[in-house]
Amino acid sequence: MRHFENxxxxxxxxxxxxxxxxxxxxxxxxxxxPHRRYHSLQHLEECLLHFDGAIDLAVNPGEVEIALxxxxxxxxxxSKDNERRSADWAQRELAAxxxxxxxxxxVDSLIMATCHNAAPTDPDQQLLVDIDLSILGSxxxxxxxxxxxxxxxxxxxxxxxxxxxxxxxxxxxLNRPFIYNTRYFRQNFENLARANLQRxxx
Numbered sequence: 530m531r532h533f534e535n536x537x538x539x540x541x542x543x544x545x546x547x548x549x550x551x552x553x554x555x556x557x558x559x560x561x562x563p564h565r566r567y568h569s570l571q572h573l574e575e576c577l578l579h580f581d582g583a584i585d586l587a588v589n590p591g592e593v594e595i596a597l598x599x600x601x602x603x604x605x606x607x608s609k610d611n612e613r614r615s616a617d618w619a620q621r622e623l624a625a626x627x628x629x630x631x632x633x634x635x636v637d638s639l640i641m642a643t644c645h646n647a648a649p650t651d652p653d654q655q656l657l658v659d660i661d662l663s664i665l666g667s668x669x670x671x672x673x674x675x676x677x678x679x680x681x682x683x684x685x686x687x688x689x690x691x692x693x694x695x696x697x698x699x700x701x702x703l704n705r706p707f708i709y710n711t712r713y714f715r716q717n718f719e720n721l722a723r724a725n726l727q728r729x730x731x
Contacts, residue, residue, distance in 0.1 A: 533557065536577045536594060543591025546626045559602050567678035568604040572664070573597070579660045583713055586656050592632060593653050595619065596639035597660065606682060616640040648710070655710035659718075665708060665725060666718025672725040699726050 533553070541548040560570045576597045580587075587593045599619035603611050616637045623633055635653070642654040645662075649655045664675050683691050702708050703726050709715045 532574065532577065536580075537598070540591050540594035540598065543589075544595065544623075544628065544632065545591075546623070546628060549622055549626060552622060556598055556602055559604075562604070564606055564682075565604055566681040567675060568601045568682070569678075572601065575664065576600075576660050579663045583656060583660065583711075586652070586711060586713060588653050589632075589635060592635050592639060593657050595623070596636050596657055599636075600640050600643045600657070600661065606685065612641055612644050659709045659711050659714040662702075662708065662722075663714065663718055665702065666714070666720075666722035667725070668721070669725060669728075672729075676729060696730050699730050702726055703730065 537548060537553045557570065560568075560573050577594070580594055580597060584590050584594075596619070599615050601611070601615060602618050603614040605611060608614075619636055619640060620633055623636060628636075638651070639654055639657050642649050642651075642658050643661050645658065649658050664672070667675065679695070680691070683695075686694070703723065707715055707719065708722050709719055
């Protein structure tokens with residue numbers, strides 16, 4: 530929990546805003562919801578740890594870090610607008626603390642970039658998306674755990690359909706010229722991610 534506290538205080542410090550009382554615990558409670566298997570406290574902590582190692586790449590580190598905190602704040606199984614609702618929650622909280630309009634816009638775009646439906650061109654979006662996808666380049670045991678966690682979250686989908694759709698998603702990453710946008714993540718995660726994905730789609 531100390532790492533969560535340190536990250537939280539650092540993010541609001543970079544934003545030069547006062548953190549809302551109780552908000553960190555509300556977010557941690559949301560990530561700890563029992564229906565979450567992958568989009569959980571474990572995922573949030575892994576993202577924040579990766580940000581620790583890449584914070585120097587951020588143009589606006591406070592905005593990237595607070596976007597990481599909110600990017601899966603809303604996660605309902607079967608919902609197609611989790612990112613939009615998560616971004617809206619972030620907007621409300623930041624606006625209530627007096628965040629400027631350009632900060633609100635950038636945080637919104639950062640969270641929406643985690644929909645992964647377009648290649649990000651903004652450096653901070655590239656960094657955040659790489660952090661969100663860092664799980665693909667994790668060690669094989671963690672990747673296998675992640676694969677089971679995603680499967681559990683989609684337990685409501687018929688198994689044959691799930692296998693087809695999951696393979697399509699993973700193959701889509703493999704078909705990219707690069708999985709990661711930044712040199713840092715390409716150097717540290719690209720090869721392992723491709724090896725993990727190759728095994729997963731067999």
